Amino acid sequence: MQAIVSVRDAVKNYTLGNVVVPALRGVTLDVTAGDFISIAGPSGSGKTTLLNLIGCVDTPTSGVVEVAGKDTRQLSERALTELRLHTIGFIFQSFNLVSVLTVFQNIELPLLLQRELSGPERRTRVLGLLEKVGIREYTNHRPSELSGGQRQRVAIARALVTRPQLVLADEPTANLDSVTGQNILDIMKELNRTEKTTFIFSTHDQHVMANANSIVRLADGEFVDRVSPATAASRPHGAQV
């Protein structure tokens, strides 16, 4: 299968005042299209930084990050935004819905930014996704009127509405109870299966990472290993290997 994401020796340093804080210390990773991958590791292991690099939200200090065949370091800010808009969907830990827009409008927003579909087309697309994530009846509700799980479903629908090749989810279940979290993962898995969308999600939860096809484990900004869920379960403290 073709690699949709290719990370080579990616290093990312953040500067806090005069201090350089290394967040990633040279990570190499390939993700093939249609994969369902979990990035795991404790807090501060570099999960979010890696997701940011893959999500074109950030560029590496050194090394190469290629998304959909494009070297992100070569792209302008605008081109990165375009890449995000057309290729990547985002699911956030705290949902990040626009509070003043309805469920429908939140999901429609990326389509409006794309300016490709007509009104009726957008409507069909949005309603279809609402059906799929199971919140059809909340179409005209505001995010504040929804539960956490429902909000994350809206977020998933928003991430998928542009039919991106890649969906990134940063701790998508961290703010949800375990049953709801599992529901969300089930929806993601279902979409991965039916839509062939690549999913990369970060988590530090054993149960959550068990849903992935493979688990990329990080510790202290370095790549530890890439294992199957079964292996991860048997060796839970991967960082110590």
Place this chain on the structure above:
Amino acid sequence: MRAWLATLAVVAQMAFRNLFASRLKTIIVGGIIFFGGLLVVVGNSLLDSVVAAMSRSVIGSVAGHIQVYNANSKDKLEVMGRMTMGDPDLTQLDDFSKVRASLLKVPNVKSVVPMGISGAMVTSGNTIDLALEKLRNAVKAEQAATTDAERARARTDVESEKGHVRQIVSVLQGDQKNAKAVLDEKAIDPADAEAVAHAASAEFWRDFDKDPLGSLEFLENKIAPQAADADLLFLNYVGTDFQAFQKSFDRMKIVDGTMVPPGKRGFLFAKNVYEDQVKLKAARRLDKIKEGVDQQGEKIATDPDLKRMVRENQSQVREILLQLDAPKTADFRAKLQRELGSQETDVGKLLADFFQTDDQNFHQRYDFFYQELAPSLELYRVRIGDVLTIKAFTRSGYVQSVNVPVYGTFQFQGLEKSTLAGALNLMDMVSFRELYGFMSGEKLAEIKELQKEAGAHEISREDAEAELFGKPGAGATATPAPEAKVPSRHIEATTTPGVSAVKHDLGESLGGKLEREEARSRVFPPGEVEQGVVLNAAVIVKDPKKIKETIGAIEEQGKKDGLTLKAIDWQQAAGLIGQFVNVVRMVLYVAILIIFLIALVIINNALVMATLERVKEIGTLRAIGAQRRFILAMLVVEAIVVGFIFGGLGAGLGAVIVTLVGKIGIPAKSDIWFFFFSGPRLHPFIGTSNIIAAFVIVLLVSAFSSFYPAWIAMRVTPRQAMAEEE
């Protein structure tokens, strides 16, 4: 395109919803903008209305649409609101007929009125001088009398005039007593005091008839100079062609008397000047109190101005006393005693009592004054029909004097109450030229005649020495000496450099009558006004909207015709008054600027706060693919929506207010407002340009105030969407 519109719709929707979500902020920001919009519309509309009204006042009273004068002039022409006595240094326009011909070639010019504006400080009659003159005439008449009947009549006159002079002397003595009490012994020269005491003594009057002329001389030399009751009168006048003036300024109406006939010398008082400056002060104050009470609804008891006028009338009865001769004094005493139910015999005290008016007795006293007292008084120091002798230092420095009969008074319809529009009196152009130092044909002929009589002839510069020394006695100056020609008049004028004097005829001397008739009957030749010198000219145009273009065309045409013409619009011509509106406009703009600067800061702050609260939302939008310009658009639209809605409401309310006020009208409170309002009420109107201006300003301010927060918002990175608050 449709998707683009849809995006805009989303942006707008997000903007609306954000505004609604933070209602308090929106209302505060909107309130300021609302007020700003209101102020722009109301303020500008009022000012525009005042400008429009004032332009009618200025244009209709004296300035016309455009004023034309010589471009070589050192000073600017100001036809109104002159604050100084000195005339602006204007170069003359030599031949008015050429100027008129040139101006009339410009298509938009309707009519041209020749003008020259100047002013003179003049002194009005000194009562004692006039009384002494009457006495002298009576004495002379007695001496010249040939029959008993004549002698008897002259005797009565002499006695009556003696009584009047005695009365004046006693008033003078009272004045000196007061001065001593208020100041000190040294305030009055002992010699003066002695002279007055002598003139007031019974012996003086007993011996008067023994040497009437000697006694008169004593009174004239020792007493008259002490009775300086003459008031200074400052008269600004426009020398013009009366007929052209009346035709072009059709709001002009004759109030008293008649129009000056064509080709005649004449003077028309502006009604306001006549009332304010020429009328007996006590009577004028009564008029003003009546106006305050009747028209402004004020009370003497509460209004400080009215109170002051009542007080002044009580303390300044001297002006009336000086006019009273013996029979009048007796008459006044009897009438006032009856009216006041008083036993007081001193007429001065009776008058002071009489003028002690309050809200209850005012109208009764007012009517009594005009019905019973006024007929015995000279209400106006200059009467219609009198001849004014105006003496002035001309621009070349010699004294020039002109006799001008007063034909009447005039005012401008709608501007009756405005002292500004009625500050200029009118004089015939020929007299004006003489006073200003230009030679009229009549004068030139007179000088020629004089030269011939004196055997004078023109001497060239080169021959001057030979003429002077070679043939002594043969030379004479060619300088006009009109002074020498002026016969001794019934009116004597005192002049100070740069100031002219006017006195009028209270007496009925033979000389006076002759003089008046002569001044009145003199006619100047028809071409004289037309072809002579003028200082400026008022231009009335056909289309007042094209004043700017017409000014250019006039100056252009002037160049073609070899005239150095400078044209200015009415606002410039109105001088300080014209600038008044600009000043008010400046103040308004500064106020608007300040309000909008405050608005800018407050809106900016509110938007920065809002942006900081929405960092995560903005980051999310950026992460899911919104470009920076989308974020910018979102915030600017938000600000503009606020500006549009609230600014629109403010401008709308402003328009409603202006329209309502326009229906009712703003009353002019004082005379100056009559001028600015061009009548008793200002009816403001709303201009579309003002509403548009309000919108533009409001939108600009809104847009500007959102720049900084938008800049902050644009720097929000998508990474900030990922950050967790924990």
